[in-house]
Amino acid sequence: MRISFDLDDVIFNMKPLTMAAFERAGCPYTKMVAWDMSDIANETIIKNLIQLWSDDMLYKMPVLDKGIPHIINNLIANKDMEILFVTERRLKQPEKTYRQLRDAGINCSFEQVYDMPGLKSDILVNLKPDIHFDDSPNVIKGCLEKNVPVVMISNNSTLYNHHLRGTVEHYPNLRTALIKKGIYTPQKTK
Numbered sequence: 001m002r003i004s005f006d007l008d009d010v011i012f013n014m015k016p017l018t019m020a021a022f023e024r025a026g027c028p029y030t031k032m033v034a035w036d037m038s039d040i041a042n043e044t045i046i047k048n049l050i051q052l053w054s055d056d057m058l059y060k061m062p063v064l065d066k067g068i069p070h071i072i073n074n075l076i077a078n079k080d081m082e083i084l085f086v087t088e089r090r091l092k093q094p095e096k097t098y099r100q101l102r103d104a105g106i107n108c109s110f111e112q113v114y115d116m117p118g119l120k121s122d123i124l125v126n127l128k129p130d131i132h133f134d135d136s137p138n139v140i141k142g143c144l145e146k147n148v149p150v151v152m153i154s155n156n157s158t159l160y161n162h163h164l165r166g167t168v169e170h171y172p173n174l175r176t177a178l179i180k181k182g183i184y185t186p187q188k189t190k
């Protein structure tokens, strides 16, 4: 089974980075209600966001769920599974994304990280995952159109994707999605 993951707002919490970008631009932070950043933010905020993504703050981005690195490491260790990380940051610097994943305690190899130019849904068409997890409405729509099996992460922090809830399977977080899809079985604690 080949499983691919988006990073921002699926594995990593984007909020501190977005808040810092607003702060640098001298604007009050507003929750993203639309995916198109230009709807809610000016170019300064976007530029700041790109800078923050590319500097050390990237490596300090918290994971959304402290248990997720452990869960993903179990999947990576499973010989029946192939795990890929596919991001659409404007950086196009997979070395940095790789380092970020490793720093977060995820035992991936560089070959498992995809941060490349082009439309993510097209990249996914080529990678042919059996399932892809994402929060981006553009990616979700692209996957639906191109027959890439996709599950949406949708919660109170992702107001920008709620309009797609009726068209795609969705769960509030990655842990729940992995359990519901039968990919991960939680171990009983004594």
Ligand SMILES: [Mg+2]
Residues within 6 Å of the ligand: 006, 007, 008, 009, 010, 134, 135, 136
């Ligand atoms: Mg994302």
